[in-house]
Amino acid sequence: MCGVVGIAGKSAVNQMLFDALTMLQHRGQDAAGIVTCHEGRLFLRKDNGMVRDVFHTRHMRALQGNYGIGHVRYPTAGSSSSAEAQPFYVNSPYGITLAHNGNLTNAEEIHDDLFKTDLRHMNTDSDSEVLLNVFAHELQKRGKLMPTADDIFHVVSKVHERCKGGYAVVAMLTGHGLVGFRDPNGIRPLIYGSRETDAGMEYIIASESVAITALGFKVERDIAPGEAIFIDSQGQMFTKQCAEAPEYRPCIFEYVYFARPDAIIDGISVYKARLKMGEKLAQKILTEWSEEHDIDVVIPIPDTSRTSALELANMLGVKFREGFMKNRYIGRTFIMPGQQLRKKSVRQKLNPVELEFQGKNVLLVDDSIVRGTTCNEIIQMARDAGAKKVFFASAAPMVKYPNVYGIDMPAKEELIASERTVEEIREIIGADRLIFQDLEDLKAAVRTSKVPDLQEFDCSVFDGKYVAGGIDEAYLDELQAKRRETSKKKDSYIDVNIDAASVDLTGVKEV
Numbered sequence: 001m002c003g004v005v006g007i008a009g010k011s012a013v014n015q016m017l018f019d020a021l022t023m024l025q026h027r028g029q030d031a032a033g034i035v036t037c038h039e040g041r042l043f044l045r046k047d048n049g050m051v052r053d054v055f056h057t058r059h060m061r062a063l064q065g066n067y068g069i070g071h072v073r074y075p076t077a078g079s080s081s082s083a084e085a086q087p088f089y090v091n092s093p094y095g096i097t098l099a100h101n102g103n104l105t106n107a108e109e110i111h112d113d114l115f116k117t118d119l120r121h122m123n124t125d126s127d128s129e130v131l132l133n134v135f136a137h138e139l140q141k142r143g144k145l146m147p148t149a150d151d152i153f154h155v156v157s158k159v160h161e162r163c164k165g166g167y168a169v170v171a172m173l174t175g176h177g178l179v180g181f182r183d184p185n186g187i188r189p190l191i192y193g194s195r196e197t198d199a200g201m202e203y204i205i206a207s208e209s210v211a212i213t214a215l216g217f218k219v220e221r222d223i224a225p226g227e228a229i230f231i232d233s234q235g236q237m238f239t240k241q242c243a244e245a246p247e248y249r250p251c252i253f254e255y256v257y258f259a260r261p262d263a264i265i266d267g268i269s270v271y272k273a274r275l276k277m278g279e280k281l282a283q284k285i286l287t288e289w290s291e292e293h294d295i296d297v298v299i300p301i302p303d304t305s306r307t308s309a310l311e312l313a314n315m316l317g318v319k320f321r322e323g324f325m326k327n328r329y330i331g332r333t334f335i336m337p338g339q340q341l342r343k344k345s346v347r348q349k350l351n352p353v354e355l356e357f358q359g360k361n362v363l364l365v366d367d368s369i370v371r372g373t374t375c376n377e378i379i380q381m382a383r384d385a386g387a388k389k390v391f392f393a394s395a396a397p398m399v400k401y402p403n404v405y406g407i408d409m410p411a412k413e414e415l416i417a418s419e420r421t422v423e424e425i426r427e428i429i430g431a432d433r434l435i436f437q438d439l440e441d442l443k444a445a446v447r448t449s450k451v452p453d454l455q456e457f458d459c460s461v462f463d464g465k466y467v468a469g470g471i472d473e474a475y476l477d478e479l480q481a482k483r484r485e486t487s488k489k490k491d492s493y494i495d496v497n498i499d500a501a502s503v504d505l506t507g508v509k510e511v
Contacts (some may be wrong), residue, residue: 001027001028001074001101001258001406001407001408002027002028002071002072002073002074002086002099002100002101002102002207002406003021003024003025003026003027003028003071003072003101003206003207003208003211004024004069004070004071004099004100004101004168004169004170004190004205004206004207005017005020005021005024005069005070005071005099005170005204005205005206005207005211006068006069006070006099006170006171006172006178006179006180006204006205006206007020007067007068007069007178007202007203007204007205008066008067008177008178008202008203008204008231008235009066009067009202010066010197010199010200010201010202010235011066011197011199012064012065012066013036013065013066013067013068014034014036014060014063014064014065014068015060016204016215017034017036017063017068017069017070018034018051018055018060018070019214019215020070020204020206020211020212020214020215021034021051021070021071021072021211022051022052023208023210023211023214023260024072024206024207024208024210024211025050025051025072026258026260027072027074027101027207027208027258028072028073028074029050029072029074030048030049030073030074031046031047031048031049031054031071031072031073031082031084031085031086032046032047032049032050032051032054032055032070032071032072032073032085033045033046033047033054033070033071033085033086033087033099034046034055034063034068034069034070034071034087035063035068035069035070035087035089035097035172035508036063036064036065036067036068037065037066037067037068037172037174037175038064038065038066039065040174040175041174041509042089042095042097042174042508042509043062043063043064043065043508043509043511044087044089044097044508044509044510044511045059045062045063045510045511046071046082046085046086046087047082047085048082048085051072058511059511062509062511063511067172067177067178067233068172069087069097069098069099069170069171069172069178070087070099071085071086071087071099071100073085073086074408083123083124084124084125084126086098086099086100086126086128087099087172088124088126088128088129088132089132089508090132090133090136091508092136092140093136093139093140094139094147094173094174094175094176095173095174095175095508096132096135096136096139096171096172096173096174097171097172097174097508098128098131098132098135098169098170098171098172099128099169099170099171100127100128100131100132100167100168100169101167101168101169101188101207101406102165102166102167102168102183102187102188102405102406103127103165103166103167103404103405103406104127104130104131104163104164104165104167105164105165105404105405105466105468105470105471105475106163106164106165106470107127107130107165110130110134110162110163111130114130114133114134114137118133118137120133120136120137127165130163131159131163131167131169132171134158134159134162134163135155135156135159135169135171138154138155138158138159139151139152139155139173142154142155146176147173147176149230149232149238149240152177152179152228152230152238153228153230153238153240153242156179156181156228156242157242157243157244159181160183160184160226160242160243160244163183164468164469164470165183165187165404165405165406165468166183166185166187166188166251166405166406166458166468167182167183167187167188167406168180168181168182168183168188168189168190168207168223169181169182169190170190170205175233176232176233177230177231177232177233178203178205178230178231179228179229179230180192180205180223180228180229181223181226181227181228181229181242182223182224182225182226182227183225183226183468184225184226184243184244184245184246184247184468185225185246185247185248185249185250185458185467185468186222186224186225186226186246186247186248186249186250186266187249187250187251187405187406187458187467187468188207188250188251188405188406189207189208189222189250189254189259189265189266190205190206190207190222190223191205191206191207191208191209191212191219191220191221191222191223191264191265192204192205192206192212192220192221192223192229193206193209193212193213193217193218193219193220194217194218194220194237195216195217195218200235201235201237202217202235203231203235203237204217205223205229208259208260208263208265209263209264209265210260210262210263219264222265222266222267223239224241224246224248225243225246225247225248225249226241226242226243226246227239227240227241227242227243227246228240228242247456247467248266248453248454248455248456249456249457249458249467250265250266250454250457250458251405251407251457251458252442252443252446252457252458252459252462253368253396253403253407253461254270255268255270255273255274255446256274256277256304256367256368256395256396256442257304257367257368257396258407261274261304261307266451266454267448267450267451267454268446268447268448268450268451268454269448271307272448273445273446274304274307274308274311274395274445275307275308275310275311276311276444276445276446277308277311277395277396277437277441277442277445278307278308278309278310278311278312278313278314278315278365278395279311279312279315279445280437280438280441280442280444280445281308281312281365281393281395281435281437281441282311282312282314282315282316283315283441284435284437284438284441285312285316285393285435286315286316288435289433289435293316294361294389295316295318295361295362295363295391296318296319296360296361296362297318297319297320297321297323297356297360297361297362297363298312298313298316298318298319298320298321298363298365299320299321299322299323299324299356299357299362299363299364299365299382300320300322300324300364300365300366301324301350301364301365301366301367301378302322302324302326302350303326304367305365305366305367305395308365308367308395309365309395312363312365312393318363321353321356322353322356323352323353323356323357323362323364323382323385324350324351324352324353324378324381325350325351325352325353326349326350327348327349327350327351346374346377346378350378350381352381352382352384352385353385354385354386356385357382357385357386357387358385358386358387359386359387359388360386360387360388361387361388361389361391362382362387362389362390362391363391363392363393364378364379364382364390364391364392364393364431365393365394365395366378366392366393366394366395367394367395367396368394368395368396368399369394369396369398369399369416369417369425369429369436370399370409370410370415370416371410371414371415371416372416372417372425372428372429375392375429375431376428376429376430379392379429379430379431380430383430389432389433390430390431390432391431391432391433391434391435392426392429392431392433392434392435393434393435393436394434394435394436394437395437396436396437396442396462397436397437397438397439397442397462398417398422398425398436398462399415399416399417399461399462400412400415400417400418400461400462400463400464401415401418401460401461401462401463401464401476402415402461402476402479402480402483403460403461404460404466404471404475404476404479405458405460405466405468407461409461410483411479411480411483411484412476412480413480413484416428416429422434422435422436439459439462439463442459442462443456443457443459
């Protein structure tokens, strides 16, 4: 999962891009990058690390221009080297930079075709670079000295034809404008906003609404599945549906885990969705554990589950307490490489408030259970703090299948719920009781009457149904083998870096 932002401004956009990426930092802590355009020249800064660590004063001063795009990345199934930090750049045609959130499921096939047929070279294994080269190749075929909005929309339609999977993209054509588009299923989120200034209208495109409102822009709307938006160099905006048969099926895991609770995605409040998740889960507990449950206190595992846990406690009529204090300088654990590193980080990340556990029957609430290793550690921490009984609730259903649309979940064999029953999982994690959200209840929690067209979601990690198609057992087996190999490399702290000198950055000034 990543975060993207693009701004077409009337004044310098470097600080705005920095601020937007800071608001999107939760979507990726592994690498960050910004590229700006000024008088036909590009200025680029990207590296591994958090936003605050990648960009210093000297870098910000050098990022000149009124147009720019930015990106934050978390470790993916590929390399975590700085060579794969985004935005990516290709110098023909025009000079195009691109930032991408998601994953192409046919990236290898396209990679080979780009090399053998389209004669385009790529420096990394990143599917984002594949997407960039597809976009660049189709635009070059138009052969226009000055591309129009119609040219851009034609190119995006060709991208939709060639690229399969989930993707939300911002791209900048040097001296010509800013582009944003979304896959035909709308799996990955993308939203745009505007604000009026004395010099004219400014526009912003971002992964989440929080990056828009925090900068003082007005949220206009989500970019529809398959739709593209183009803001030209004069600040004129154009939009068009570029997919033949788009369907609204965003990733439901955005609402469960990734998005900030104050975000609005596809017209749905993440906060309200999580409240309803807690309500639905409480109803299931009252049904399956009976109204005479012996829960003394509900404690969330911070931070994502807090909203659901609060409503769950209200519905059950028991106390809600903060039992774990979080060290906010430790990253998200299920996306951390290496099991030993994850276990170590859990103890560093959370510290129990013992008085909330001593002699009590505690219900711990988490947003989801993926590998289960952190659950085991947290449950043991609760027992060590004096809990009499430790129950565990997941606001999401059982995660049984790998994600192929940009969430770097582990291989299927590493998913604790892959081939196990609830009782088997309970024994492994060491809980006295365990309960999961039902999938239909999760869907009902996210749906809203305000968005009647949005009824279905990509729930592939829960039900194995991949909405963009083209995924079979052979694909999943190959993916599992690759992730297993990648996991071994990461566990051994092996990182293959590409020499910066080998990357074509002609026409781009690195700062």
